[in-house]
Amino acid sequence: MPKRLEGQVALVIGATRGAGRGIAVELGAAGATVYCTGRTTSRQRSPFGRPETIEETAELVTAAGGTGIAVQVDHLDVEQVRDLVHRIDTDQDGRLDVLVNDIWGGDPYLGDFRLPFWEHDLPRGLQVLHNAVDTHIITSWHVAPLMVKRRRGLVVEITDGRPDEFHDHLFYDLPKKSVMRLAVAYAEELGPHGITGVAVSPGWLRSEAMLEGMGVTEENWQDWYWREPEHRPPDWLGSESPRYTGRAVLALATDPDVSRWNGRTVYTRDLAPVYGFTDVNGTMPGHGIYGGDVLNDQLPRQEDYS
Structure with missing residues (x-):
């Protein structure tokens, strides 16, 4: 495929597996340099205990035609995020074209979806918010000055569901809606500086954990x-495969009129007919x-x- 993102730089946080990995690979296939962050490496697993690593993702990015760079980062740690963005600023001469906030980290803490929120464990419920929302805000706060300085950029929030629906229970619904509102905030505050913020919602995602x-x-x-x-x-x-989500993000990243989506929450299935991409098996x-x-x-x- 044409290297439509050749020379461009992307940061995908939560790139270890699932949608994050699919997005990183598709951006790499278009020629981008992709920083792939997460907590699980070949030497150290995250508390979730999954086997996928950020090194594997970076290798897939490079094999697809881009340049994959694996960086172990806990995005709840402000200093680690600061150091990451400083590294990108230094290595890429201040260039960062695409930020994808894909960290979720909620599954082990959600408990029984049939229970109302007051019957859930409060510390575990709050941890979901920290993992799935604080990480995004911390990262965007550090990245925004780079994009503002260049007066261009795309920030993508990966979410689930629609803005007008309630999803399962408070500790699942609130973080998913919160990152949708982050896209709205980016449109209002970063939009005047030439930066677009969009929330993308996959359908039923065939992640590694789901398939397993x-x-x-x-x-x-x-x-x-x-x-x-x-x-x-x-x-x-x-x-949907994770690569389908990746193709949705790639379509946004290569759209010269991407600002038409500013502040919106869109489904991968809604973007597919607009941009003409399909899933890996050729279906939509x-x-x-x-x-x-x-x-x-x-x-x-x-x-x-x-």
């Missing part, structure tokens, strides 16, 4: 649907075959779309 929980891989992810005929959750067939989740065909139980097996 279903007992499948990205290569055979539809098998879970066909293996559970008595359940057959149709939404699973409309799920949320459209076409993932409409009536699924609901009518007429969707062919994976190999028919390979």
